[in-house]
Amino acid sequence: MEVDPLIILGYVLSFIVLIIGIAYSIYKDRRGD
Amino acid sequence: MVVSISLDVIIIAIVTMLTAIVGLVGYRISRTFVGYMFANKSLGPWLLAFSIMATYFSAASFLGGGGATYIYNLGFGAWLTAWHVIGVVVLWIVVADKLYRYVSKAGVLSIPELIGYLYRSTLARLIAATVIVALFNLYLVSVYRGGGIVLSTMFEIDYKIALLILTLPAMVCIILGGMKSAAISNLFLGVLMLIAAALTFTYIMTYVGGLINGLSSFSQISVLGISGTLWLRFDGAGPRLAMEKGLVPILIMSVTFSIGMAQTALPNLLIQFYAAKNSKAISRGRLIGPILVSLYAFLMFSLGMFCHLVLDKNLGDQQIAELMKNSDFVIPKAISLLVPIGIRGLILSAPVAASISTITVTILTITNTFIRDVIQVTISLKEVNVIRLAKMFSIIFSFMPMTIALIEDKLIIDVVSAAFGTIFACFVGPVTIGLYWRKATKEGAIGSMVVGALTGILWYIYLYRSTMIHSTIPAALLALGTFIILSILTNRKNV
Numbered sequence: 001m002e003v004d005p006l007i008i009l010g011y012v013l014s015f016i017v018l019i020i021g022i023a024y025s026i027y028k029d030r031r032g033d
Numbered sequence: 034m035v036v037s038i039s040l041d042v043i044i045i046a047i048v049t050m051l052t053a054i055v056g057l058v059g060y061r062i063s064r065t066f067v068g069y070m071f072a073n074k075s076l077g078p079w080l081l082a083f084s085i086m087a088t089y090f091s092a093a094s095f096l097g098g099g100g101a102t103y104i105y106n107l108g109f110g111a112w113l114t115a116w117h118v119i120g121v122v123v124l125w126i127v128v129a130d131k132l133y134r135y136v137s138k139a140g141v142l143s144i145p146e147l148i149g150y151l152y153r154s155t156l157a158r159l160i161a162a163t164v165i166v167a168l169f170n171l172y173l174v175s176v177y178r179g180g181g182i183v184l185s186t187m188f189e190i191d192y193k194i195a196l197l198i199l200t201l202p203a204m205v206c207i208i209l210g211g212m213k214s215a216a217i218s219n220l221f222l223g224v225l226m227l228i229a230a231a232l233t234f235t236y237i238m239t240y241v242g243g244l245i246n247g248l249s250s251f252s253q254i255s256v257l258g259i260s261g262t263l264w265l266r267f268d269g270a271g272p273r274l275a276m277e278k279g280l281v282p283i284l285i286m287s288v289t290f291s292i293g294m295a296q297t298a299l300p301n302l303l304i305q306f307y308a309a310k311n312s313k314a315i316s317r318g319r320l321i322g323p324i325l326v327s328l329y330a331f332l333m334f335s336l337g338m339f340c341h342l343v344l345d346k347n348l349g350d351q352q353i354a355e356l357m358k359n360s361d362f363v364i365p366k367a368i369s370l371l372v373p374i375g376i377r378g379l380i381l382s383a384p385v386a387a388s389i390s391t392i393t394v395t396i397l398t399i400t401n402t403f404i405r406d407v408i409q410v411t412i413s414l415k416e417v418n419v420i421r422l423a424k425m426f427s428i429i430f431s432f433m434p435m436t437i438a439l440i441e442d443k444l445i446i447d448v449v450s451a452a453f454g455t456i457f458a459c460f461v462g463p464v465t466i467g468l469y470w471r472k473a474t475k476e477g478a479i480g481s482m483v484v485g486a487l488t489g490i491l492w493y494i495y496l497y498r499s500t501m502i503h504s505t506i507p508a509a510l511l512a513l514g515t516f517i518i519l520s521i522l523t524n525r526k527n528v
Contacts, residue, residue: 001245001249003265006108006111007265010112013119014111014117014327017119020122021125025316
């Protein structure tokens with residue numbers, strides 16, 4: 001089984017953006033922004 | 034036909050009735066314009082986040098989004114998920130807070146009024162109002178149509194009755210309680226959609242023996258003579274015409290971008306930030322909102338291809354070929370095979386829930402724009418009459434798209450299909466970027482909305498099928514180009 005790297009990139013990008021989004025939201029929330 | 038079991042029908046009937054009953058919750062506060070349209074600015078983070086998610090995801094997210102990779106390779110699911118995650122993070126982190134601050138400062142009560150305030154232009158406000166009323170009515174036609182076709186097919190009822198089943202609970206809910214009721218029912222419907230997505234994912238993944246096992250099976254199967262390995266290649270499986278032209282990757286990227294990124298500029302989502310209780314609701318919602326949308330996207334958008342392993346051995350070539358043209362029934366068919374009665378009704382109520390939750394807030398958005406930016410601009414009315422008018426027009430705007438959904442005309446279907454992405458193209462410059470870019474001008478905003486609307490509709494009708502590039506991409510690019518160039522030119526002149 002070989003999955004195209006461009007397909008894997010889509011899922012990996014989703015995870016990275018979501019984690020950055022959550023981390024940024026927590027950071028802003030703690031700063032009281 | 035997918036389901037004819039009465040228990041399932043009863044569960045769906047309960048879901049629709051509960052939506053109408055929830056309308057009573059907001060009844061008391063719907064006696065002022067701000068109460069009716071913005072829930073007296075009382076929405077906390079959970080209501081806000083769930084309501085925005087449920088408004089954004091219509092039945093198409095469950096049926097079209099869920100079934101798409103039955104036709105397309107897994108890349109469609111991967112990038113549809115990616116653009117949704119990027120879109121929702123941009124919406125909550127970049128747009129929400131800035132928009133809330135502007136709205137609070139200026140005291141504006143509609144998206145066109147915000148545009149009028151940002152660009153000091155009544156003409157820009159009127160054009161924005163026209164675009165919202167016209168295109169959202171057309172967009173609602175597609176929501177009614179999708180929900181109506183599915184309901185009528187699944188339960189073997191008349192299409193017109195199916196449309197009424199969608200319209201009446203949504204209408205009762207908003208007539209009674211406006212935005213407050215819509216948001217509370219959206220919380221309930223949004224939870225239902227997430228539960229349905231989790232159950233669907235679990236049943237299908239359990240059947241195929243888990244993700245890795247399911248993917249491995251594709252190296253050993255073929256679908257109508259097409260090798261299963263093409264579902265694992267980004268330039269592999271897709272609609273036949275796109276495969277013949279070698280345009281599957283372009284089609285996938287343009288369609289998934291158009292659907293996922295539209296969140297950043299849709300007035301029916303943005304207007305809900307106006308109803309936030311305070312800035313704390315926005316900052317907490319910033320954490321909840323992206324998680325909800327991402328969870329739904331991860332659970333639903335890649336399931337279609339695994340349904341080949343569930344369905345195909347029970348179907349003839351003819352039936353598989355039909356599903357390969359229209360994959361909306363892939364998920365309902367898989368559910369009807371795998372899921373026991375009762376739970377099946379709960380899952381199949383998700384597309385109904387998704388349709389109703391989109392319809393309620395979108396009707397409120399159209400009504401709000403019409404009252405605030407057309408009626409109140411021309412006539413001075415007492416508050417009590419404004420509320421009466423708002424409720425009357427909510428009824429009119431509930432039935433108008435339903436009536437158009439009964440017309441079978443290719444041109445109408447095309448225009449309706451183009452509306453969603455076109456709304457995004459019209460507002461991404463004037464609203465989303467305009468919140469940050471001080472040099473933007475009214476000429477740029479007006480030009481952007483006009484160019485976005487014309488390009489979005491005309492490209493879809495005349496060029497989408499030959500180029501395989503979704504109309505949203507050229508419409509957004511041209512609208513943004515117009516916004517930036519005209520703003521730079523006219524800003525210099527003004528200085």
